[in-house]
Amino acid sequence: MRRKIVLLHTNDLHSHLDQAPYIHSIIEQQKKEHPDDLVLVIDCGDHMDRMRLETEATDGIVNVALMNAAGYDYAVPGNNEGLTFTMDQLKAAAQKANYRILGANMRRQDDENPDWLHGYDVVEDQGVRIGLLGVTIDFNDFYRLLGWELEEPRGTVKKWFTSLQERRPCDMMIVISHLGIVHDRLLAEEEPGIDVILGAHTHHLLMHGEQVGKTLLAATGKFGDYVGKVTLTYDIDRREIVNREALCIPVIGSGYQPHPVSSHILQHYLHESKGRMKEQVSELKEELDIHWGKESVLGNLLASGLQNWTKADIGLVNSGQILHNLPAGGISREMILEICPSPINPCLMQLRGKDIREALEQSLQLQYQQKPIRGFGFRGEMLGNLSISGMRVYVDTQAPEGERIQQLAVVNDNGQELSWDDDAWYRVGTIDMFSFGIGYMSIQSGTVEQFFVPEFIRDVLVRQLNQASELEKARQRRWWDQTLSG
Missing domain, CATH: 3.90.780.10 (5'-Nucleotidase, C-terminal domain)
Structure with missing residues (x-):
């Protein structure tokens, strides 16, 4: 018996929010095309950018609203979220999120981690156990000034990976990384048990993924130009992934129309933001x-x-x-x-x-x-x-x-x-x-x-x-x- 797991992913949108209604339509269409498969929607960080009027005026709430509407399941804070917003601003935005926020190497300096931030998650689907771990780049010279302390990310992945596999092994391991392509490649070499690394930060575009050892790397460039799609075929009897595929779907030029729900959200927040910013x-x-x-x-x-x-x-x-x-x-x-x-x-x-x-x-x-x-x-x-x-x-x-x-x-x-x-x-x-x-x-x-x-x-x-x-x-x-x- 075989089971398909589909990972739809975005990264480094940097508040190019005009892309969001198209991304919403792509996600919706992909879910229709995979009614019997597990589909997880993931953002790998830097969705928010305070150069955008709506993001600046709402402290990122507009980004959260658009991700909620599109049905995201997971997100990792990039440095644009973690370093340009205060802890209180992040908390206010995170509390409105319908998706789970993963940051295994992020902790408060007082060691009292916020309840909206999680290191990892495990999804069980028809006998397949999937571990998801999120890490972000450790710019501690800045993070410490905001009350955060970030652990070295690749070491964090190794620690959590070992811990998960000792307690209850996962059938596949997904790392959501806001580290950049160099760190992702090193991570794949250092920890061959990782099946997929969804990447970000260095704005690298991997149209059909990149295989490093047994690990598939995937990334969609920047600014919402693409939605990534990773398809994993898992053989339940053999307890192994028998096929991995990655591709990037162009957001503009592929015939997709802007989703009316996300378009309405964007118009609402634009009107509200212009009022605030006057x-x-x-x-x-x-x-x-x-x-x-x-x-x-x-x-x-x-x-x-x-x-x-x-x-x-x-x-x-x-x-x-x-x-x-x-x-x-x-x-x-x-x-x-x-x-x-x-x-x-x-x-x-x-x-x-x-x-x-x-x-x-x-x-x-x-x-x-x-x-x-x-x-x-x-x-x-x-x-x-x-x-x-x-x-x-x-x-x-x-x-x-x-x-x-x-x-x-x-x-x-x-x-x-x-x-x-x-x-x-x-x-x-x-x-x-x-x-x-x-x-x-x-x-x-x-x-x-x-x-x-x-x-x-x-x-x-x-x-x-x-x-x-x-x-x-x-x-x-x-x-x-x-x-x-x-």
């Missing part, structure tokens, strides 16, 4: 500009804000974090989200003068200003030049690349210039993205003193917009081209 957070007397290739008021304002927020000597941020100008008049939460959507946190670093100089030199080059950036929290288009605070840069734009900076100076609170030392260490208020070696690479050479969570750089910007003295200071030049008069 809240005014500031009032501007004149338009504030942003440029990705030269100094601008909004760039200066954010750099000063990071310096103030982190109590640093210097502020440093790429102008590409801000997407467009802010007009005169009332400024709403929605407008702030539109111009600064990246869920990026302030960061305090110690940087050597020569590493700052190198980044500033690169900032004058078009190849860096127009460099596209993907991931690591960045939701903009290109890197942009460096906006600065607490210093002045004197340049000769006619000089060869790499030799354009003529002089640097630290500027104190009284506006006085202090001498610069390439060998000295400076306390720099910047962004967590730079500490990962993204964008201006020399900045990674520094030492992180503190990450600031759960605040985002848009929270820093709002505070700056409401301080007249900061607005005035942002209009003062920080970059001086010595080839120009004045």
Whole structure:
């Protein structure tokens, strides 16, 4: 006698919620095509992304509502859920979920794990016992600031796998992983008893899966472009899987229509969210500009804000974090989200003068200003030049690349210039993205003193917009081209 188990899976949707009604239709159709088989619907993390209006306004409740409607059975928190929402926000969203949330390597620092979070689950279906275990990437430098402690994930899988098999062996073992393709491959090599790893995090697309030893890896890329389908055929008499198949179903272009239920949910939350996000957070007397290739008021304002927020000597941020100008008049939460959507946190670093100089030199080059950036929290288009605070840069734009900076100076609170030392260490208020070696690479050479969570750089910007003295200071030049008069 043979039994089929079908795993429908998604990953890294990142709140591309317009895909959700199509995903709902695919899931519904697949269940109709497998009326006698066990069908489990699984999300592997990063379904939520706070760059999306509805997700930001509802603290992820809209994502939960769409997953409930589509009939998800399991989900693993990705880093976008775990690191951009507080514990209370996660609890409020999780309590509305009709699916089981698995995170075997997640625990609170007080060891009192929330009742909505589970390590594993076991499903028994017509004599077949299926174990499901969820793990997520262990970014503990950030998780600890939010009250979490994450265990090393691959070791956690080995521990739980051994424990389950000792107590009551499972006929098949499924790992739901938000670790990335490299960790998934290593996990398959280290623990050959795993039958399937459903993957995420690195946005890898495995159209027909990937076999590593006895383990089938599956993943659907990103942004809801595909729904994954893994079909396992289990021979009950022989007590073994006799066939494994994986494929990815295109969400758009396969003839599926948006499901009316999910479409209605999305429209409801869009209307509700727009109402919430109309809240005014500031009032501007004149338009504030942003440029990705030269100094601008909004760039200066954010750099000063990071310096103030982190109590640093210097502020440093790429102008590409801000997407467009802010007009005169009332400024709403929605407008702030539109111009600064990246869920990026302030960061305090110690940087050597020569590493700052190198980044500033690169900032004058078009190849860096127009460099596209993907991931690591960045939701903009290109890197942009460096906006600065607490210093002045004197340049000769006619000089060869790499030799354009003529002089640097630290500027104190009284506006006085202090001498610069390439060998000295400076306390720099910047962004967590730079500490990962993204964008201006020399900045990674520094030492992180503190990450600031759960605040985002848009929270820093709002505070700056409401301080007249900061607005005035942002209009003062920080970059001086010595080839120009004045």
